[in-house]
Amino acid sequence: MIDLSRLTKKTGDYAFAPRGAVTDRVLLEVAEQYETEVSNRFIPIKPADLSTRYAPDSRVLETTKYDGEGVFVYFEAKRDLEIFAFNAPSGRVRVGLPCLKELATTLKARGTKRALLRAELYLRETMDGRRCASADVTRASYSTQPADAERFHLAVLDVVMHDGRDLRAHQSDFLTIWKLLGELAGTDPTRQAHRAEGGAVAGADLPKIFSETTSGGLEGLVIRRLDRPEVCKLKPRLAIDSAVVGFVEGDFEGNYGMLSLLTALAYPAERTPLQLQSLGRVGSGFADQDRVDWLGRLSTLRVDAPLAMSDSDGRPVRFVRPGFVVELEAEDVVSADEDASGQQVFGWNGSRWSFAGLAACPRLLLPTFGRLRADKEFSPQAVRLAQVTRREIPAPELINRTLPVLEVVRREVYTKEVKGAVAVRKLVVGHRTATAGAFPYVVFWTDFSAGRKTPLEATTLFAHTEARAEALAKRLLEENVTKGFARADGPKAAPVAAPDPSSESAEPTPKKRAPRKKTPAP
Template identity: 25%
Template structure:
């Protein structure tokens, strides 16, 4: 036990402690809160938008490729602490910090912990020698106490100084204090920082520091404490192996599942890509991919809780993302499924380390690329962020089978007197009943002389196509829905409401088939409690999983699902009790 940590092991001449070791719970909460708040304040800035988005003076700092740690002094003791509770004490870097901070009181300073040959005469102000620091080097140095002298710390902010909270102090004042504290520092310094006049200076330093690979990127701060992160973007070529659908009244693409090829020919899932598509693109991709659907014993759900479809690995696409990261918040390597593709079917081969993409965007199809390791291999990523086990085979574990330990299904049938249902002719604005028509589109229709559902037909196709942002896809949809709404057995319930700006709101309108109304509508809510039996084989599995489903036929998204986890049966029981109190009320019956 040390001053800061409740458990530790020898590291270099000092000690290090794993996640969760920080004794001071108040300090731990402060560090975690800073991490969550600072992450929310960062805005990704593309190089192409420098001129448009930077219109004032900014402080331009080099972004050091390291891990977020905090230099902490408390009651005369100095340590490096991470937000997840790791602690480093009494090594070269903390000894230097202790000397620098000997004349100040308690202090908390966020910064980047990086790795470099700091004793080398060729080490530059960015922390590198011939190459810039890389974040993956930090974990290697932390694993070997003989390399403790290679750790450096670039202080970029202040949380607490001389018992004062510094969160609202202007950055310019913080910078002056940091420069004074760490002047002529060797291991503990501040990142190269200059005051820029605007976009031109930002562009110049981006070329001078980032494009020459001296640093990973730039951090830009203005007087309003808005923080931009400016980096070169990462592009990667990957193969589409599946897709998910959006929750619409018509089928279209929600996100692509893309994968890279390992040296043994297996496909390693890189992640999902949902940005970069127009509505027409999403419909076209759906129509194309649905014809390529194949069987897979590996299942993956989309964000709506429905299962994704898997397709033949044939189409290669280019993806752009702001960055890739190889570890989670606890510094555990991110792991993703590796799939074997044989005889027209995917089979899960195991989980292996791979990076996650941050803000992935679809760019284009790469018809010039071929389906081989040279074009869609792991080296594209490994050259940027080396990760574990690149050349190893998947670790295939025979996991114990899960079991259902509790399951309940509840239903409720509702309806209303058909006499209360109104015909479509009684609607204030019948065109608004078409799902893709809102107030702005309604204005376009009226300007074209189309004021009722009967006018949305084949005879007016050219007029419909001439509407702003119209397309063949939308015209087909409008005509189909207008025909459906004009059927004799269609009724509606509820009334339009008006927003504060006077626009009509159709959220309270419900459309029914009269035959269904007479029979009543069936609502279903259920839960399943699963005991995984896998937590001792793989720590990523929770002991218990509670999966719940809520089906409502009138809702825009009829099926809602949720997943909760529990570390023991008692806590699982509490989750079920809370779910039941919230969802099972008057009128619901057990099936």
């Protein structure tokens, strides 16, 4: 069922394979189907939705939402390897963890022969004043320290298969599964393997339970209807006040307006120019009229861009004077990875932007626009970076790197005569060796026309793959190489002239010789 040769021993009996270790295709397909039909259909809701979504006297099943890694656990008694945890579709496998051994012992004691369970692999303790999260699970998975293997806990969430019975259809009658989970995994949350914490409650109790759960450092709640297969996930919504430093504009639903805002947070004000850390673009949470209004607000604040930036569709980011403060909502803050490629750091001197470099920065998970903070004026204190870093960072720690040389892999020039002048449009695609903080492919497009108000216009797009770069180049050519433009940089074939018979150097045409007659043999 699994390829043991792919497992790397970490400590004791614990071994780990990052991917591709599950060889049983049927097992993987069942797990993938469960993810598609159940896990991926959870409905995210906000705390404010509780009172309108659940009547006070409605009965629901609430369970703790753990911030770990979702896994499947396969158990089959009397096999050489009785139990292992895996992910689908990646085929990541873990064997030999103490929590898996404990669960196997419990399943055998209850007479289970085979089972496929859905669970959450998590760490229960706190670190640096916070509850451990999914990133900590990943780090501990690669650890070779015996103590780290002991840290793992398994919260069993669902029974997919049990002793030949397919239980996926029981989502609308989950209390049956809930009872079975208690029998198979036990209900003591202090043990290393246990049923998820929770129980059947009234809708009126949910706000209090949610407050108690999250104040204790846990991620949130999973709420199931008992009369139909509806599952919601409830997590606290973080509110981050951020500066608007740019925007993307374009068409939407037959209108024209702002499509996304580029936001940033400020380092302390001791440095000059003021330095702001890009937090990212936010494009959801706006009504159609909001997009039109925002374009009107921001168009008058435009300034020169410190570098070329674009959205995923190649539309340029327009930079503005920092003035507006917006409240962004997000499910969580994801810590900056040690090998993060970094986010842009900009400098603002009061009249123009500069680009300082890249620095690793936490990012928001599923950010949306909350509201315009009309009660706040832009200042470093109003949009502090410490909102996401949880501590003051006096200055950005720029990623020091030397980029590989950019090699031109494609160059095309097109020209057209317009009112006695030549318009030139040029495509250049460059490639460099992939490195942290740099896109390997850069697509440049320049458009020069002497008769225009802005004679030279330039676009710079970035891509992670050759296919994406080619797609961007194709779109630029289709949109901009219009009627009348002709390729100007291609090699031109020299015309082949016919020989001049009057020329002294012309060679005479050789006469054909008559074939010799064969003399018959005597």
